[in-house]
Amino acid sequence: MSVFSAKRYDGDDHNTSHNLHEHHDEHHDDHHGPAKGILRWVFTTNHKDIGTLYLVFALAMFFVGGAMAMIIRAELFQPGLQLVQPEFFNSMTTMHALVMVFGMMMPAFVGLANWMLPMMIGAPDMALPRMNNMSFWLLVAGVLLLASTLFMEGGAPAAGWTLYPPLVLQTKAAFPFAVFSVHLLGISSIMGSINIIATITNMRAPGMTLWKMPIFAWTWLITAFLLIAVMPVFAGAVTMLLTDKFFGTSFFSAAGGGDPVLYQHIFWFFGHPEVYILILPSFGVASTIIPVFSRKPLFGYGSMVGATIAIALLSFVVWSHHMFTVGMPIIGELFFMWATIAIAVPTGMKVFNWVATMWDGAMSFETPMLFAIAFVVLFTIGGFTGVMMALAPLDFQYHDTYFIVAHFHYVLVPGATFIIMAAVYYWLPKWTGHMYNEKIGRLHFWLSTVSVNILFFPQHFVGLAGMPRRIPDYAIQFSDWNMISSIGGFIFGASQLLFLYIVIDTIRGGTGEKVTNEVWEGARQYGGGIVEGLEWTLPSPPPYHTFTEPPVIKSILPH
Amino acid sequence: MSTKDAYYIPHKATWPVIGTAGLFCMLAGFANYLNGSSAGVFWMLTGLSIFIVMLVGWFTLQSTESESGTFNKQVGNSYRIGMMWFIFSEVAFFCVFFGTLWYTRNLSVPWLGEGATKEFLHPLFEGTWPTNGPEQLGLDKEGNRIFGVEFEPMGAWGLPFLNTLLLLSSGVTCTWAHHGLLKKNRSQLIKGLIATVALGFIFVLCQAVEYHEAYSEGLTLGTGIYGSTFFMLTGFHGFHVCVGAIILSVVLFRSWKGHFTPDNHFAFEAAAWYWHFVDVVWLGLFIFVYLM
Known part of the structure; x- marks a missing residue:
């Protein structure tokens, strides 16, 4: 028997050693089901359970962060102050960003990784199951600390998600809670990433070489590397904020020889790779879904991997493009401008590869594919505005306006968030064994896609005309576009209730249609990149434990 | 099976x-x-x-499971990969503080001491390292902010040099213990570990003495950017030495109980890797904080 085969022991943490020897003979092919009751979810080490926990948590945070966005758009519906105090408005922009980035998008991708990676590479589970449990609960603890600040004297942090000093040092009771929340979220992400790297590098079934691995696994491998490299950097930065406020250090105070701009450098050394942490797994999902619904293999597998690596490496040398107006030496402006523009090359390769994958394919347009196509188109718009802002002299006009708000919402909402939805529609039948309602799915897609453009496209115009971000009031000439943007926002927000309905409905039985192992025609052939899509060889829903014996890896391409 | x-x-x-x-x-x-x-x-x-x-x-x-043969080679690989990337994350964490030191020394402090900043804001400030800033910040004995403080930077050739020797020799004893483990020489393993742990704790003791001296001479965490970077870097390093020494103590205890074989001693390896990492960070500190 090879070292890769995996039989499970029926052991709790506390009596493993003697159970081992008693049970190992009679339990040769025994698949243990989940534990009963609520404690199943608290103590679980199963990658599917933990994936579900992450995804449900992300969905909840999507609505919490979304509610904050609704407050922001309601206040901006008209010029003047209507609904909330300026301090609270700034708390909302800050918390909306932190909740969406650290509570929604990252956990959603980690959830997808947990559910899918072991099944995609033919592993029995994640490499370090106990640590997997801890990363999830640390995430909850971190978000709890952050959310608790909403109820504190002086309100939640209001200095923006970047937490720039000296402004952030004026935060009242919320300050140390926000710092420690970042620490916990950081530890959680690092643990999750270590687990993903260990799983991908150590748990692949025999024959599943790195260069045959599904592209989603590749993008997560690279993302996990980015996370381990930069989360400690953010932790270090907020630690210095903490000591500056409470222990008398002068890291970010010029009076003592420090420099507030130093914080911006450190933050963005973390922050720029961080935005790629959100988008690289999105690329992975898009590269998984598009071939299936085009019924063609992914175009340019190798170049996709290469482009992902190139983007990841470049992300370490572009951070100062967030700070073009801060007062940098001209050589710095030039370096960061050119490095940033260089990122358009590998990103463009990806977009062309997706288009080439669809080219001449037998395409069909089920909801996952619709979201994936919208991702390609709308993410590219966000990418183009990114190139505009990479040009240092032009950025002086755009900096800190609604133009940048429009830019990063295009890459994060119809970009990353749409592809998370695509992934949910794509894999939900596999996870639950039920088919979602395609009609409502498409309605959700069209409502979201139209409203997201009504919401964010006008923000380009007001931004170019000079409307600053993070301010609850604005000059009267921005009124019309803001009202349109808010209306788009409300429609977008309301449409997401459909998504919630579809997810719950599907879990409870969906259309009642029997779902096959393959679910989507061609998923088995094209859903794995170079090799057969392993998750589609399993029953829907898959048993609690899968690939206890490693699967045989079949290539789909001629050699 | x-x-x-x-x-x-x-x-x-x-x-x-x-x-x-x-x-x-x-x-x-x-x-x-x-x-x-x-x-x-x-x-x-x-x-x-x-x-x-x-x-x-x-x-x-974990150690009960390990000793009862629960983990096969592949599980051991996962643990090794995990430890490696954990140390990588620690390296990234220390890089922030080394980067801060580099940036302030070479860029922001000189900028404060030149051009319009110097001319209009603080003409007397020279912008040379070491510094506690244009306002010469410090903390008094009660921890209150005071200004116009003069301080002496830390020398390299007293306790810090001794500490360098201590940590470097602890790296040697650690490797010697590992050789003992591989040769199934239990007494060499235990002696090597005892020496490593002892050197580690003596190092921490010397750091404590050094901190005490610094504080009694008025060099504190609040002594401008010099005090901030000095205490943050050496403080986090000292904390890691403590953690490493505690991990090694646990490994020592397990060795004494007869755990570990030449093929199965992940805990020892992980502790040793961690210890060498702490060692390398100290070399960086000795060069960039004390010597330069």
């Missing part, structure tokens, strides 16, 4: 949630303490206790 061949997947993990609760309690308590709440310290200590109980419980469980 023998048990050796299976990848061990545990069920029902209780320690992770307990550890999370401990960390949450500790940090929430610490935050309350910083906000001036009297209950903060209580919750901090409660959380810390829960966390320590978790560490003891979880590591005991």
Whole structure:
């Protein structure tokens, strides 16, 4: 028997050693089901359970962060102050960003990784199951600390998600809670990433070489590397904020020889790779879904991997493009401008590869594919505005306006968030064994896609005309576009209730249609990149434990 | 199928949630303490206790499993990969503070001492390292902010040089212990570990003496950017030495109980890697903080 085969022991943490020897003979092919009751979810080490926990948590945070966005758009519906105090408005922009980035998008991708990676590479589970449990609960603890600040004297942090000093040092009771929340979220992400790297590098079934691995696994491998490299950097930065406020250090105070701009450098050394942490797994999902619904293999597998690596490496040398107006030496402006523009090359390769994958394919347009196509188109718009802002002299006009708000919402909402939805529609039948309602799915897609453009496209115009971000009031000439943007926002927000309905409905039985192992025609052939899509060889829903014996890896391409 | 061949997947993990609760309690308590709440310290200590109980419980469980042959080679690989990337994350963490030192010394402090900044804001400021800034910041004995403080930077050739020798020799004794383990020479393993742990704790003691001297001469965490970078870098390093020495003590205890074989001693390897990492960080500190 090879070292890769995996039989499970029926052991709790506390009596493993003697159970081992008693049970190992009679339990040769025994698949243990989940534990009963609520404690199943608290103590679980199963990658599917933990994936579900992450995804449900992300969905909840999507609505919490979304509610904050609704407050922001309601206040901006008209010029003047209507609904909330300026301090609270700034708390909302800050918390909306932190909740969406650290509570929604990252956990959603980690959830997808947990559910899918072991099944995609033919592993029995994640490499370090106990640590997997801890990363999830640390995430909850971190978000709890952050959310608790909403109820504190002086309100939640209001200095923006970047937490720039000296402004952030004026935060009242919320300050140390926000710092420690970042620490916990950081530890959680690092643990999750270590687990993903260990799983991908150590748990692949025999024959599943790195260069045959599904592209989603590749993008997560690279993302996990980015996370381990930069989360400690953010932790270090907020630690210095903490000591500056409470222990008398002068890291970010010029009076003592420090420099507030130093914080911006450190933050963005973390922050720029961080935005790629959100988008690289999105690329992975898009590269998984598009071939299936085009019924063609992914175009340019190798170049996709290469482009992902190139983007990841470049992300370490572009951070100062967030700070073009801060007062940098001209050589710095030039370096960061050119490095940033260089990122358009590998990103463009990806977009062309997706288009080439669809080219001449037998395409069909089920909801996952619709979201994936919208991702390609709308993410590219966000990418183009990114190139505009990479040009240092032009950025002086755009900096800190609604133009940048429009830019990063295009890459994060119809970009990353749409592809998370695509992934949910794509894999939900596999996870639950039920088919979602395609009609409502498409309605959700069209409502979201139209409203997201009504919401964010006008923000380009007001931004170019000079409307600053993070301010609850604005000059009267921005009124019309803001009202349109808010209306788009409300429609977008309301449409997401459909998504919630579809997810719950599907879990409870969906259309009642029997779902096959393959679910989507061609998923088995094209859903794995170079090799057969392993998750589609399993029953829907898959048993609690899968690939206890490693699967045989079949290539789909001629050699 | 023998048990050796299976990848061990545990069920029902209780320690992770307990550890999370401990960390949450500790940090929430610490935050309350910083906000001036009297209950903060209580919750901090409660959380810390829960966390320590978790560490003891979880590591005991792991070592019991390891000694009963639960982990095959592939599980061992996962642990090694995990430890490697954990150390990588620690390297990234220290890079922030080394980067801060580099940036302030070479860029922002000189900028403060030249051009219009110098001319209009603080004409007397020279912008040379070491500095506690244009306002010459410091802290008095009660921890209040004071200005116009003069200070002496730390020398390299007294205690810090001794500390360098201590840590470097502890790296040697650690490797010697490893050779003992591989040769099945238990007494060499134990002697080597005792020496390593002892050198580690002597190092921490010397650091404590050095900190005491610095504070009594008025060099504190609040002495401008020099004090900030000096104490942050050496402080986090000292904390890591403590953690490393505690890990090595546990490994020593397990060696004394007869654990580990030449093929199965991940805990020893992990502790040794960590120790060498702490060692390398110190070399960086000695060069960039003390010597230069």
